[in-house]
Amino acid sequence: MKMPRLRRILLLVLVIAVLGGFGYIVARTGPLAAVRVTVASPERRDLQPALFGIGTVEARRAYAIGPTSAGRVKQVRVDVGDVVAAGELVAEMDPVDLNDRIAAARAALERAGNALTAAEAQVREAVSRQELAEPNARRFSDLRRQGFVTQEAADAKHHEANAARSALAAAQANREAARQERARLLAEQGAAGKLRANLQLRSPVAGVVIARDAEPGSTVVAGQSVLRLMDPTSLWLKVRIDQGRSAGLQAGLPADIELRSRPGERFPGRVARVELAGDSVTEEKIAQVAFDALPDGVALGELAEVTVRLPAIPNAPVLPNSAIQQRQGQTGVWLLTGEGKARFQPLRFGIRDLDGAAQMLDNLPPEARVIVHSTRELREGDAVKPSEKLAGGRG
Amino acid sequence: MISLAGRDILHSWGKYAFTGLGLGLLIGVTLSMAGIYRGMVDDGKALLANSGADLWVVQRDTLGPYAEPSSLRDDIYRGLLGLPGVARAANVTYLTMQARQGERDVRVMVVGIQPGEPGEPRYLIAGRQIERTHYEAVADASTGFQLGERVRIRRHDYTVVGLTRRMVSASGDPMVFIPLRDAQEAQFLKDNDAIINERARVLANPALNRPGVPGLAETLSRSQETSRMVNAVLVQIAPGWDGEQVADAIRRWKRLQAYTVAQMEEILIAKLIATSARQIAVFLMILAVVSAAIVSFIIYTMTLGKLREIAVLKLIGARNRTIAGMILQEALGLGLIGFLVGKTVATLWAPYFPKYVLLEPGDAARGFVAVMVICALASTLAIRTALRVDPATAIGG
Numbered sequence: 056m057k058m059p060r061l062r063r064i065l066l067l068v069l070v071i072a073v074l075g076g077f078g079y080i081v082a083r084t085g086p087l088a089a090v091r092v093t094v095a096s097p098e099r100r101d102l103q104p105a106l107f108g109i110g111t112v113e114a115r116r117a118y119a120i121g122p123t124s125a126g127r128v129k130q131v132r133v134d135v136g137d138v139v140a141a142g143e144l145v146a147e148m149d150p151v152d153l154n155d156r157i158a159a160a161r162a163a164l165e166r167a168g169n170a171l172t173a174a175e176a177q178v179r180e181a182v183s184r185q186e187l188a189e190p191n192a193r194r195f196s197d198l199r200r201q202g203f204v205t206q207e208a209a210d211a212k213h214h215e216a217n218a219a220r221s222a223l224a225a226a227q228a229n230r231e232a233a234r235q236e237r238a239r240l241l242a243e244q245g246a247a248g249k250l251r252a253n254l255q256l257r258s259p260v261a262g263v264v265i266a267r268d269a270e271p272g273s274t275v276v277a278g279q280s281v282l283r284l285m286d287p288t289s290l291w292l293k294v295r296i297d298q299g300r301s302a303g304l305q306a307g308l309p310a311d312i313e314l315r316s317r318p319g320e321r322f323p324g325r326v327a328r329v330e331l332a333g334d335s336v337t338e339e340k341i342a343q344v345a346f347d348a349l350p351d352g353v354a355l356g357e358l359a360e361v362t363v364r365l366p367a368i369p370n371a372p373v374l375p376n377s378a379i380q381q382r383q384g385q386t387g388v389w390l391l392t393g394e395g396k397a398r399f400q401p402l403r404f405g406i407r408d409l410d411g412a413a414q415m416l417d418n419l420p421p422e423a424r425v426i427v428h429s430t431r432e433l434r435e436g437d438a439v440k441p442s443e444k445l446a447g448g449r450g
Numbered sequence: 451m452i453s454l455a456g457r458d459i460l461h462s463w464g465k466y467a468f469t470g471l472g473l474g475l476l477i478g479v480t481l482s483m484a485g486i487y488r489g490m491v492d493d494g495k496a497l498l499a500n501s502g503a504d505l506w507v508v509q510r511d512t513l514g515p516y517a518e519p520s521s522l523r524d525d526i527y528r529g530l531l532g533l534p535g536v537a538r539a540a541n542v543t544y545l546t547m548q549a550r551q552g553e554r555d556v557r558v559m560v561v562g563i564q565p566g567e568p569g570e571p572r573y574l575i576a577g578r579q580i581e582r583t584h585y586e587a588v589a590d591a592s593t594g595f596q597l598g599e600r601v602r603i604r605r606h607d608y609t610v611v612g613l614t615r616r617m618v619s620a621s622g623d624p625m626v627f628i629p630l631r632d633a634q635e636a637q638f639l640k641d642n643d644a645i646i647n648e649r650a651r652v653l654a655n656p657a658l659n660r661p662g663v664p665g666l667a668e669t670l671s672r673s674q675e676t677s678r679m680v681n682a683v684l685v686q687i688a689p690g691w692d693g694e695q696v697a698d699a700i701r702r703w704k705r706l707q708a709y710t711v712a713q714m715e716e717i718l719i720a721k722l723i724a725t726s727a728r729q730i731a732v733f734l735m736i737l738a739v740v741s742a743a744i745v746s747f748i749i750y751t752m753t754l755g756k757l758r759e760i761a762v763l764k765l766i767g768a769r770n771r772t773i774a775g776m777i778l779q780e781a782l783g784l785g786l787i788g789f790l791v792g793k794t795v796a797t798l799w800a801p802y803f804p805k806y807v808l809l810e811p812g813d814a815a816r817g818f819v820a821v822m823v824i825c826a827l828a829s830t831l832a833i834r835t836a837l838r839v840d841p842a843t844a845i846g847g
Contacts, residue, residue: 377579
């Protein structure tokens with residue numbers, strides 16, 4: 056029973072295909088298969104560390120304008136977006152009875168003026184009386200000495216002179232009181248006027264209205280804002296940076312700002328200030344970053360991504376951060392040994408940049424092969440097979 | 451001595467090979483079903499292994515964070531770090547949702563992690579780990595995302611900077627890792643309409659918007675819009691400490707629930723995926739029984755088809771042992787071919803399943819033994835029939 060050659064070959068091919076396929080699968084999967092990895096060697100290059108944070112656009116100088124005492128808003132003369140000059144009347148509170156009180160004060164002042172005039176007249180009268188009574192008293196005194204008048208008449212004239220002196224002192228005191236009264240009323244009138252002026256809300260600076268919080272007729276309490284202004288040239292970013300990654304943050308560092316409304320566009324800026332008080336709840340440090348040149352159309356409250364560049368570290372030994380592993384409480388990397396096995400090497404790392412390069416603090420020979428990516432978690436002594444790439448994608 | 455079985459197979463090897471192939475496909479399906487079951491369990495285990503935690507600290511009286519919702523304040527981890535035996539502790543959030551990428555959206559589990567802390571992906575197959583504290587993502591390769599792509603998760607776009615694999619939720623959804631702060635926002639911050647409505651609601655409430663206390667309503671609204679909640683704290687235990695001991699201290703003094711790896715595995719496998727896994731397991735049993743029956747029938751009918759030849763053999767004086775051996779060898783051969791083909795095709799088509807299929811070598815070995823035993827048993831039936839054949843049928847018919 057001889058088989059034709061063709062069939063024999065076909066059979067052979069089929070047997071080889073099945074066995075080969077099975078063998079291939081056993082070798083590629085399952086416990087015998089080597090873990091596929093990519094490797095890299097430590098390289099030396101300039102490391103450009105940077106800090107990354109999210110900021111919102113804020114005004115460095117913003118002003119809330121409101122009354123100093125509770126009251127009703129009478130009128131609001133500007134609206135959001137209006138440009139106002141320093142000292143411009145922007146809103147007014149309802150004076151209620153203040154005008155009447157000012158009128159009353161004015162009338163009282165006039166009355167005090169008249170009272171002063173009367174007092175002055177009285178002084179003049181008293182002076183005149185005194186001027187008459189004094190010589191009379193002196194004359195009667197002389198006449199008494201010569202015996203022409205009775206003692207009684209001389210005493211009477213003496214008394215008249217004394218009375219006239221006292222009347223003058225009284226009149227003078229009256230005049231002083233009237234003067235003081237007038238000064239008091241004048242001051243009162245001034246106070247009422249100032250109170251009145253205080254109801255007129257004026258802009259302290261040249262700026263732009265950013266909010267109109269109260270409308271005419273609404274009641275506001277002391278300190279509540281009617282209008283809010285800001286200085287449009289003082290816009291900057293309040294940036295929050297994670298405390299864990301904020302080492303080296305200080306004023307003066309250059310920064311790149313990417314506004315949410317303009318993705319892909321980068322505006323240069325600079326850290327203007329680092330706040331001493333951080334946020335303990337969100338565990339963030341807060342820094343203010345100012346634009347080098349303020350772009351047009353920046354709105355308050357807009358979100359921005361801010362990258363603060365730290366001084367570069369020249370010629371640093373670096374490894375990709377995906378090589379860094381934690382194993383039994385130790386930080387390190389997996390090395391590919393000459394026999395194609397994985398070996399864990401504890402290693403310390405320092406600064407990292409935002410593109411995933413980490414500075415090595417311990418020495419690793421430059422020819423060392425460090426496992427960067429792997430298809431599963433590695434164990435000591437795992438057989439590994441380096442390949443160019445484990446997954447598709449750009450990079 | 452010549453091999454009767456070999457001769458017989460070679461005589462009609464095409465038929466034999468195709469029978470083996472068909473049998474192999476059936477065995478392949480059975481192995482795949484076992485793989486699906488194993489994959490399901492393994493998804494659960496992978497979730498635990500990948501989180502890199504020794505303890506899960508969750509809201510009290512919950513089975514969180516995977517089997518039940520759990521929420522904790524995000525500053526609790528500081529208190530946990532102070533406990534003896536705790537080496538590292540990190541907040542983590544989990545949110546299953548649809549992530550948008552261009553036109554399509556993918557069902558993913560968004561994991562909020564603190565870069566460099568427990569919970570971050572343990573290995574990558576491409577790219578790098580998260581370095582910026584906002585708007586970067588590491589995705590499981592099965593999401594189909596590519597490095598450098600922008601993915602939309604709720605309110606923000608994230609750049610995919612790294613790819614990993616086998617990082618899945620208990621239900622097999624691939625994970626996308628994003629920085630914790632972003633994840634908290636994605637999980638708790640509502641859409642714009644909801645935020646504005648909520649603000650209006652606060653302003654309309656006279657108890658909250660009091661005329662004498664300006665700014666109260668605004669402050670309240672702001673406090674409603676920020677979230678300081680996480681789903682769990684992952685804790686790594688210092689060397690030399692017992693997990694249960696530390697978990698006990700957390701339960702007792704922090705009044706939180708803490709699960710060890712063993713307890714978590716119990717929750718995931720015995721509670722979370724129990725029904726679906728049992729469903730698959732029952733189906734696997736039925737499939738195994740059906741496969742066994744089909745294998746038996748194939749061998750039986752194969753023998754029945756050769757009754758005339760067997761009668762001839764008997765006629766020329768072949769011993770019963772020779773005939774029985776031939777049938778047994780053929781059956782075992784068929785089983786061997788079937789197993790080889792089955793294992794091969796199961797492995798080949800496993801990657802095309804949308805969820806993970808784990809073909810364990812142990813299962814393959816058990817499957818091999820089972821196939822051989824079934825073939826041997828089936829052949830006894832066939833042998834009985836063959837031996838009862840009357841040699842006269844060879845000439846009579």
